[in-house]
Amino acid sequence: MLEPSSQPQDYLTSLTKPPPAPPPTKPNRFPSLISSRPALRVTSEFDSDSRVFFHKVSCKLFDDLAKLKLSFVNSVKREISEPLLALTSKHLSIHYDPEEQNALIKSSFDVGPKLHFKAAHDVKAKLGEVAMIANLADPGYAVELSSPVPYVGLPKATIRFPTGEVTLEEKEEEEEVPRKLLINGILKGPILNGVGAAHYTDEELKLRYSYKDGALSFIPCISLPSNAVSFAFKRRFTLSDKLSYWYNFDSNGWSAVYKHTFDRDFKFKAGYDSEVRLGWASLWVGEENGKARTAPMKMKVQFMLQVPQDDIKSSALMFRVKKR
Structure with a gap:
């Protein structure tokens, strides 16, 4: 028969409990900023008109405290040009041009x-x-x-x-002429179920009125003292179809653009510009104003057909591809 232990009960309980965990150590932030390998993001874009590639390589540094970006142009002959190196953060940005050996610093x-x-x-x-x-x-x-x-x-x-802003600035035109004070400004507000705006810049006043509802937009504009008059007209037929028209009374120049949206990532546009006598049509695969990372397969593609009115044989089909 086993005899009861002579050790106290607290001692027996302490033997069955696991040892206490060591106190947590504070992570050393400085080595992580140096040793962590930043993730690179590469974006390439090809323009068939200029036949060049636009490349951009970027990465975040110091736990997203700063961003380093390198961009350059690569021709079909593999010649690199227009390099630009940028380091940006919340309060400071440095853009360096190796070809010009110049830097632009902003804070x-x-x-x-x-x-x-x-x-x-x-x-x-x-x-x-x-x-x-x-x-x-x-x-x-x-x-x-x-x-x-x-x-x-x-x-x-x-x-x-x-409702706007007013700017006062001195301007020196000639050395012998004293500097004069220029006043530029913008004033806008609701007028007749629309929005009226007055832009005064370099002694020219531009008056603009904009009316817009769910299906129609009408925007007339006049400049003084040149008395140049123009207007823009936009008509939405359905949620997917929209027509825009612009006319200048002085030059009798006009342009029209028709847009059809299949969905968020597919859009067709066609138009004509009388000043350059050129008709064109384009197809966007990927959101037109969006980024490549939000497009399907992280790639945006634009196909454009240009047809000059005076020389149809010189029509050109161009495309742009942007891949991330």
């Missing part, structure tokens, strides 16, 4: 809750610009002061409000 950050600073500098030209943007208490109101570097004259001032 932006918040100085306070409602104050934002941004700057740009061209290393080779030794020119830049600094700007300070202040957001006021009411939403939609802001004041921006910007000045070139080296400093020349008064800073450029822009006042933004919900």
Whole structure:
């Protein structure tokens, strides 16, 4: 017969419990930023008209704190040109051109809750610009002061409000003529069930009215003092069919575009431009304004047929392919 153990009960319980787990160690963030291998993303695009390839290689660095991108053009003769190296982050971006041996540096950050600073500098030209943007208490109101570097004259001032913006800027036309103050601005608001807009730039006023409902859009426009008049007309027949028409009264030039959407990734467009006397038709495989990564097989394709009115024999079929 076994005798009962003389050890206390707490001692026996401690023998059956697993040993305590060691305290968790904090990961060393710095080595992970160096040793982790970034994932490369390669995008290639071919244009049959210029017969060149556009390549872009990008990757994210430092746990997505920055992005490195290399882009260049490759001809059918395997000649590389227009290289561009860019390093971008939330507050700083550097674009370097190896052929020009020049860099463009941009920076932006918040100085306070409602104050934002941004700057740009061209290393080779030794020119830049600094700007300070202040957001006021009411939403939609802001004041921006910007000045070139080296400093020349008064800073450029822009006042933004919900219905537009006004810009005051000094401009020097000739050395002997004193600098004058230019006022440019945009003003827009609801008028007659539509939206009216006035653009004043370089002493030219452009008045534009836009009416739009579920099936019809009408956009007349007049420029002063040139009195140039034009209008655009858009008609949607179904959810898939749409016709756009533009006419210029001064030159009697006009253009028309018909668009048929099969679904999100297939679109057909055809049009004519009287100024260049050219008819064309194009077919998009992949969303026209979307990215290649959202298209089927991560590839966008555009086929375009151009037919000159004066010389039909010189018609050309072109295509563009963008693969990611």
